[in-house]
Amino acid sequence: MWGPRPPGRSAAREAPAPGCQVLPLLPPLLLLLVAAPSGRAVPCVSGGLPKPTNITFLSINMKNILQWSPPEGLPGMDVTYTVQYFIRYGQKKWLNKSECRNINRTYCDLSAETSDYEHQYYAKVKTVWGTNCSKWAETGRFYPFLETQIGPPEFALTTDEKSISIALTAPEKWKKNPEESSVSMQQIYSNLKYNVSIYNTKSNRTVSLQWGLIISVTFCS
Numbered sequence: 001m002w003g004p005r006p007p008g009r010s011a012a013r014e015a016p017a018p019g020c021q022v023l024p025l026l027p028p029l030l031l032l033l034v035a036a037p038s039g040r041a042v043p044c045v046s047g048g049l050p051k052p053t054n055i056t057f058l059s060i061n062m063k064n065i066l067q068w069s070p071p072e073g074l075p076g077m078d079v080t081y082t083v084q085y086f087i088r089y090g091q092k093k094w095l096n097k098s099e100c101r102n103i104n105r106t107y108c109d110l111s112a113e114t115s116d117y118e119h120q121y122y123a124k125v126k127t128v129w130g131t132n133c134s135k136w137a138e139t140g141r142f143y144p145f146l147e148t149q150i151g152p153p154e155f156a157l158t159t160d161e162k163s164i165s166i167a168l169t170a171p172e173k174w175k176k177n178p179e180e181s182s183v184s185m186q187q188i189y190s191n192l193k194y195n196v197s198i199y200n201t202k203s204n205r206t207v208s209l210q211w212g213l214i215i216s217v218t219f220c221s
């Protein structure tokens with residue numbers, strides 16, 4: 001289920017640029033310090049590198065993966081990517097996803113960071129090559145509640161001579177770890193309905209039916 005994307009993305013634009021610390025030393029000298037602990041990647045200089053393309057969230061049952069395509073025009077270069085995300089009405093600043101800094105894959109799992117499905121989010125990614133990097137490529141506003149796709153239900157069939165029973169279970173919402181208690185997508189979308197098609201091999205006919213909360217039904221042949 002892909003809901004309509006609500007318009008407007010101004011909140012993200014107002015976010016401050018990732019901060020540099022400004023330390024007043026021996027006035028009137030100002031020293032610009034960019035945090036670069038030894039062993040860590042040196043911050044890159046935003047320059048002429050092309051940005052990643054096609055940046056988007058792929059969201060299924062609230063598992064929210066940011067994905068993008070490599071920039072065009074850099075064939076064969078070992079570029080990496082760095083990701084940041086932004087919570088609308090949150091801290092009003094771009095947050096780092098440390099697991100997605102200088103990565104060479106073209107996706108980043110932001111499920112935990114975007115797990116409040118009633119919030120709205122933005123994310124951005126830049127190309128990094130040595131000490132050069134691109135400008136940020138930014139998503140539109142991501143609203144998990146409206147945009148996540150509902151995965152298929154689980155179903156179990158039991159048959160006897162005269163009837164078939166189908167038991168359907170709505171998919172589970174993504175969870176951080178296996179210990180977390182399960183939440184059914186049905187609890188989030190109470191009007192979730194199922195479309196069941198039954199193909200009868202004798203009559204060569206397909207019957208489709210829709211039902212809501214009932215999770216088991218019996219058909220007689």
Ligand SMILES: *[C@@H]1O[C@H](CO)[C@@H](O)[C@H](O)[C@H]1NC(C)=O
Nearest residue numbers: 045047048049129131132133
């Ligand atoms: C990397 O940055 C340097 C210095 O700004 C520049 O000369 C060079 O062309 C850049 N390389 C790429 C691939 O953009």
Ligand SMILES: *[C@@H]1O[C@H](CO)[C@@H](O)[C@H](O)[C@H]1NC(C)=O
Nearest residue numbers: 052053054068069070071072
């Ligand atoms: C971006 O997506 C479009 C449409 O899916 C595709 O045609 C295009 O090749 C993609 N760009 C890259 C760089 O993969």
Ligand SMILES: *[C@@H]1O[C@H](CO)[C@@H](O)[C@H](O)[C@H]1NC(C)=O
Nearest residue numbers: 018019035043093094095096
């Ligand atoms: C994110 O990482 C950059 C680069 O290391 C750093 O300058 C910035 O302060 C970090 N932002 C936050 C919110 O921690």
Ligand SMILES: *[C@@H]1O[C@H](CO)[C@@H](O)[C@H](O)[C@H]1NC(C)=O
Nearest residue numbers: 077078079080102103104105
């Ligand atoms: C991508 O990064 C991983 C870990 O940093 C490394 O093991 C792997 O060789 C890299 N793959 C490519 C294609 O550069």
Ligand SMILES: *[C@@H]1O[C@H](CO)[C@@H](O)[C@H](O)[C@H]1NC(C)=O
Nearest residue numbers: 194195196197206208209210
């Ligand atoms: C249910 O699924 C069948 C087969 O895919 C399709 O023809 C039918 O239009 C669907 N019904 C609804 C209400 O979506």
Ligand SMILES: *[C@@H]1O[C@H](CO)[C@@H](O)[C@H](O)[C@H]1NC(C)=O
Nearest residue numbers: 199200201202203204205206
């Ligand atoms: C089942 O019906 C379809 C179209 O209604 C037909 O093309 C097909 O040949 C039929 N198959 C059998 C086994 O009757």
